[in-house]
Amino acid sequence: xxxxxxxxxxxxxxxxxxxxxxxxxxxxxxxxxxxxxxxxxxxxxxxxxxxxxxxxxxxxxxxxxxxxxxxxxxxxxxxxxxxxxxxxxxxxxxxxxxxxxxxxxxxxxxxxxxxxxxxxxxxxxxxxxxxxxxxxxxxxxxxxxxxxxxxxxxxxxxxxxxxxxxxxxxxxxxxxxxxxxxxxxxxxxxxxxxxxxxxxxxxxxxxxxxxxxxxxxxxxxxxxxxxxxxxxxxxxxxxxxxxxxxxxxxxxxxxxxxxxxxxxxxxxxxxxxxx
Numbered sequence: 512x513x514x515x516x517x518x519x520x521x522x523x524x525x526x527x528x529x530x531x532x533x534x535x536x537x538x539x540x541x542x543x544x545x546x547x548x549x550x551x552x553x554x555x556x557x558x559x560x561x562x563x564x565x566x567x568x569x570x571x572x573x574x575x576x577x578x579x580x581x582x583x584x585x586x587x588x589x590x591x592x593x594x595x596x597x598x599x600x601x602x603x604x605x606x607x608x609x610x611x612x613x614x615x616x617x618x619x620x621x622x623x624x625x626x627x628x629x630x631x632x633x634x635x636x637x638x639x640x641x642x643x644x645x646x647x648x649x650x651x652x653x654x655x656x657x658x659x660x661x662x663x664x665x666x667x668x669x670x671x672x673x674x675x676x677x678x679x680x681x682x683x684x685x686x687x688x689x690x691x692x693x694x695x696x697x698x699x700x701x702x703x704x705x706x707x708x709x710x711x712x713x714x715x716x717x718x719x720x721x722x723x724x725x726x727x728x729x730x731x732x733x734x735x736x737x738x739x740x741x742x743x744x745x746x747x748x749x750x751x752x753x754x755x756x757x758x759x760x761x762x763x764x765x766x767x768x769x770x771x772x773x774x775x776x777x778x779x780x781x782x783x784x785x786x
Contacts, residue, residue, distance in 0.1 A: 518724070519647070519721040519724050519725065520717050520720060520721055520724075521717055521721055522647055522721075529703070530707065530713060530714075530717075531602060531604075532574065532604045532605075532606060532607070533701075533703060533704055533714055534714055534718065534721075535573030535574040535607070536606075536607065536697055536704065537693070537697065537714050538573060538574070538576070538718065539573065539574040539576055539577070539579065539607075540693045540697045541686070541689055541718075542576060542577040542580075542642075542643075543577060543579055543580040544689075545689075545757070546580060547577060547758060547759070547761075548577040548580075548642060548670060548672070548761060549580070549584065549756070550755060550756035550757045551668075551754050551761050552581060552584050552585060554754060554763065555640070555668055558668055558765050559585075559594055559638055559666070561666075561767050561769070562638055562666035562767050563770075564594055564637055564638035564666055565594050565595070565637070566594050566595045566597060566637035566638070567594050567595070567597065567638050567639075567640055568597050568599060568631070568635050568636075568637040568638065568639050569596065569597065569598050569599060569639075569640045569641070570600075570626065570628040570631070570639055570640070570641050570644070571600055571601065571628055571641055571644035571647070572598035572600045572621070573604060573607075573644075574604045574607040575598060575604075575607055575619065576598075576643070578619055579611075579619070582596055582618045582619055593618065594637070594638065596619050596620065597622055597635070598611070598621045599621075600625070600626065601626060601628070602625065603622075603623055603624070603625060605623075606699070608621040610698070610699055622635070628641070628644075628648070628656055629648075629655060629656060636663075636665065637665065638665065638666035638668070639660055639665055639668070640667070640668045640669075640670070641669050641670070642670050643671060643673060643725070645669045645671055645730065646671060646673055646725055646728050646730060650734075650738065657738055657742065657766065658742060660766055661739075661742045661747055661766060664747065665768070666765075666766060666768060667764075667766045668763065668764070668765045668766075669735075669763065669764040669765070670761050670762070671729055671730065671761065671762045673722070673725035673728075674726060674729055674759070674762060675727060678759060678760070679759045680726055682759050683719065683722035683723055683726060684719070686718050686719050687712070687715035687718065687719045690714060691708060691709070691715060694708040694709070694714075730762070731762075732751050732752070732753070735751050735764045736751060738764075739751075742766075745769070746768060746770060747766065747767070747768050747769060748767055748769055749764070749765070749766050749767075750763070750766075750767075751764050751765075
């Protein structure tokens with residue numbers, strides 16, 4: 512595996528927590544404004560339907576990531592209820608939690624306690640998702656995350672915008688300018704967001720530098736194949752590939768237990784039978 516072992520500024524333990532929250536808020540705003548992860552919606556729907564999952568457990572959610580938009584775009588499959596979406600993070604963004612909980616009609620819920628993606632509590636069963644965060648983990652830890660989902664027969668979907676190619680790096684160089692444009696639109700409005708974007712442009716700089724580092728340390732499709740080596744079973748399938756159609760291509764790794772949808776249909780039929 513030829514992946515580079517870099518680290519990103521906003522991930523560092525010494526990076527101030529309030530700035531980390533502002534950076535993740537800005538990331539969320541950009542992903543949703545550009546619909547960066549829109550192209551993976553149909554693939555995610557199919558995986559959820561196949562697994563029969565009734566809940567999505569999003570890991571390393573930051574300020575909500577692309578889920579504020581994705582949750583509205585996902586549609587039900589086979590007349591099954593749309594799964595609940597639970598956002599989790601090792602460093603919960605408290606202000607984002609409050610904002611999401613105030614939003615009426617949202618399908619999102621934020622787990623307020625810290626959740627380490629490498630040690631998921633037993634009560635958080637569900638289809639696991641990770642958006643633009645898998646590259647934060649080294650190969651050993653990344654493989655352990657996938658192995659746990661496989662062993663527990665939980666679905667998992669990894670989606671990564673970061674990629675070390677000319678097209679993606681060109682978009683990264685535009686990120687500071689996008690951040691400057693979007694900052695006043697981020698809700699709830701905060702003067703701290705304005706100060707650290709325009710007066711002291713720490714947020715645009717962090718987004719730019721971390722974007723480059725993300726591309727340099729991203730996992731290629733060949734790397735992902737290597738990570739899932741040895742995880743083969745008749746009742747669990749893996750898919751690796753790339754979805755295009757947005758501003759940049761999205762690399763994906765989806766693991767799904769087979770037969771979960773049939774079990775879920777039987778449960779729904781049982782619930783609908785008259786007593």
